[in-house]
Amino acid sequence: MEHPLKEVIKKCDMAIKQEDFDTLMNYYTDDAILVVKPGMIVRGKEEIKNAFIAIAAYFNNSIVPTQGEMIILEAGDTALVIAQTLLDADKDDSAYSMDRRATYVFKRNSQGEWLCAIDNSYGTELINQ
Numbered sequence: 001m002e003h004p005l006k007e008v009i010k011k012c013d014m015a016i017k018q019e020d021f022d023t024l025m026n027y028y029t030d031d032a033i034l035v036v037k038p039g040m041i042v043r044g045k046e047e048i049k050n051a052f053i054a055i056a057a058y059f060n061n062s063i064v065p066t067q068g069e070m071i072i073l074e075a076g077d078t079a080l081v082i083a084q085t086l087l088d089a090d091k092d093d094s095a096y097s098m099d100r101r102a103t104y105v106f107k108r109n110s111q112g113e114w115l116c117a118i119d120n121s122y123g124t125e126l127i128n129q
Contacts, residue, residue: 003072005079005106008114013065019056021049028116029107035120048119062090077108085121101125 008027015024025045033041034048042051056063068084085102105118120126 003074005072005081005114006067006070008106009067009070009081009083009104012116013067016052016056017064019053019061021052024052025049027114028119029109032115032117032119035122035126038122038126059087059089064088079106079108079114080104081106082123 012024012027015021015027025048028045028048030045031043032045032048033043034051035041036051036055042048064087066086066088068086070081070083073080073082081102081104083102083104085100087100100121101123102121103118103123104116104120106114107117108114
């Protein structure tokens with residue numbers, strides 16, 4: 001049986017592709033953080049939404065994220081997701097890798113829904129920066 005988080009992440013990827021950032025914010029905790037790029041972290045849904053709007057613009061409104069291999073480590077209401085995140089876009093000169101080893105932390109809320117608390121598509125690459 002596939003872990004329900006895989007479906008949540010697919011829905012997030014679809015919302016990013018469709019630039020439906022209001023729907024995307026439904027999958028984040030109120031105090032979530034997003035690593036925009038090495039050295040730049042935003043906090044909270046409003047800042048995260050604004051960052052995704054800027055990221056979409058950076059990639060000429062053509063970004064399509066998908067997930068490759070994924071490992072989910074779950075303990076109680078917390079899950080660590082280690083994923084191969086692939087980005088496709090109509091932009092040839094990105095300064096950032098389009099094939100990443102992401103780390104995400106999800107928390108399960110009182111309704112049983114998984115929400116992203118830490119969104120780090122750069123994974124351990126942050127150490128090298």
